[in-house]
Amino acid sequence: MTTAPAADARALFVDLVGSEPTGVWSSPGRVNLIGEHTDYNDGFVFPFAIEHRTYVALGTRTDGRIRVASTFTPEVVEVALDELDDLFPARRDEIAEWARYPLGVAWALAKTTGSDAATGVDLAIASDVPVGAGLSSSAAIEGAVASALDETWGLGLDRVALAKIGRTAENEAVGAPTGIMDQMSSMLGRPDAAIFLDCRSLEADVVDLGFADAGLELLVMDTGVKHSHATGGYGERRASCELGARTLGVAALRDVSVDDLPRAEELLDDVTYRRVRHIVTENARVIETVRTLREKGPEAIGDLLVASHVSMRDDFEISAPELDTAVDAALAAGAIGARMTGGGFGGAAIALVSHDSVDQVRDAVTAAFADAGYAAPHIFTVTPLEGARRDN
Numbered sequence: 189m190t191t192a193p194a195a196d197a198r199a200l201f202v203d204l205v206g207s208e209p210t211g212v213w214s215s216p217g218r219v220n221l222i223g224e225h226t227d228y229n230d231g232f233v234f235p236f237a238i239e240h241r242t243y244v245a246l247g248t249r250t251d252g253r254i255r256v257a258s259t260f261t262p263e264v265v266e267v268a269l270d271e272l273d274d275l276f277p278a279r280r281d282e283i284a285e286w287a288r289y290p291l292g293v294a295w296a297l298a299k300t301t302g303s304d305a306a307t308g309v310d311l312a313i314a315s316d317v318p319v320g321a322g323l324s325s326s327a328a329i330e331g332a333v334a335s336a337l338d339e340t341w342g343l344g345l346d347r348v349a350l351a352k353i354g355r356t357a358e359n360e361a362v363g364a365p366t367g368i369m370d371q372m373s374s375m376l377g378r379p380d381a382a383i384f385l386d387c388r389s390l391e392a393d394v395v396d397l398g399f400a401d402a403g404l405e406l407l408v409m410d411t412g413v414k415h416s417h418a419t420g421g422y423g424e425r426r427a428s429c430e431l432g433a434r435t436l437g438v439a440a441l442r443d444v445s446v447d448d449l450p451r452a453e454e455l456l457d458d459v460t461y462r463r464v465r466h467i468v469t470e471n472a473r474v475i476e477t478v479r480t481l482r483e484k485g486p487e488a489i490g491d492l493l494v495a496s497h498v499s500m501r502d503d504f505e506i507s508a509p510e511l512d513t514a515v516d517a518a519l520a521a522g523a524i525g526a527r528m529t530g531g532g533f534g535g536a537a538i539a540l541v542s543h544d545s546v547d548q549v550r551d552a553v554t555a556a557f558a559d560a561g562y563a564a565p566h567i568f569t570v571t572p573l574e575g576a577r578r579d580n
């Protein structure tokens with residue numbers, strides 16, 4: 189694991205302020221093992237935190253202002269803390285988009301706790317979470333800033349409360365309508381474990397994955413593709429799920445079971461039915477994955493991962509030819525299981541692979557992309573590791 193971004197955050201701070209920071213905090217990106225598009229249906233997801241992290245070096249200042257800098261951009265943004273409430277959400281356009289994440293977290297913390305204990309701060313940010321690759325660099329920056337400010341301002345919020353702060357910042361200050369999965373995994377991650385999250389109650393169980401003992405690795409196969417209908421497709425899927433729930437008379441598709449599907453098929457048009465069937469069976473697969481891990485171990489979850497992919501490809505129709513190629517080639521080369529991960533229409537697929545066949549799977553996927561005339565994928569392993577922490 190690299191420690192370079194921690195040193196980069198500290199160095200950026202020293203450059204900016206001319207003295208050492210009081211501390212450095214960090215929070216990781218994440219990969220979702222299974223449970224796709226279930227979050228906004230009040231359902232279940234099963235993500236884990238990874239070794240890529242965002243670091244924040246913090247020092248206090250006495251003038252009630254907050255200044256943010258990141259190695260991501262040469263721009264430095266500074267505002268008075270008591271201006272934040274005017275800026276968010278109404279005048280958010282005046283703030284550079286990247287700076288809405290850290291400033292939005294400060295705003296959400298102040299608003300939620302009603303605290304006037306907030307002192308001014310300088311924040312210097314550095315990260316090795318790739319941006320926009322589906323690994324949630326946004327939750328990483330939110331988690332790091334929320335942890336740093338919570339401690340500095342003496343707020344004493346717990347990890348779930350800090351995850352909610354991150355979501356509030358992202359929804360209201362940034363203006364991105366996302367669920368809470370990313371923030372929960374970034375805050376609650378543990379080594380070789382994933383977070384079984386009930387998106388309705390926000391109850392979260394940390395479940396051992398046992399990948400290390402079983403000699404398994406998780407490969408991320410980033411296709412580098414983002415199809416143009418990604419944003420519209422996401423909205424359409426959400427609308428189909430809402431229509432399905434309304435027609436079936438439930439608050440959310442979480443309340444529909446596999447046994448209810450025949451009735452759903454009678455009541456819904458074909459497309460809506462298939463969207464509903466994905467959500468209903470995917471929720472069941474998340475629960476089954478957790479049970480299988482506990483009872484049989486990680487080698488036994490492969491079929492569930494594959495079934496999840498097939499459901500996204502055929503019923504939810506959010507896969508892409510590149511994702512199908514990655515999944516098929518990985519399975520043909522001996523992966524235990526594989527599926528696309530994230531919102532779909534591009535992005536990354538994952539494969540669960542024995543340590544000895546990592547190179548074989550990587551080479552097979554690379555070759556399949558070349559054969560199909562696709563740009564070379566970016567393939568790397570990720571390790572489930574701990575969530576937000578203070579580093580020094």
Ligand code: ADP
Pocket residue numbers: 242258259260285286287289313314315318319320321322323324325326327329
């Ligand atoms: P992701 O899938 O990586 O979470 P998002 O679009 O949700 O993609 O969030 C990416 C955005 O978060 C970036 O465009 C940037 O505005 C902000 N961001 C993430 N990491 C950093 C960083 N280290 N420094 C500054 N801004 C960051």
Ligand code: MG
Pocket residue numbers: 324325326327370
């Ligand atoms: Mg994000």
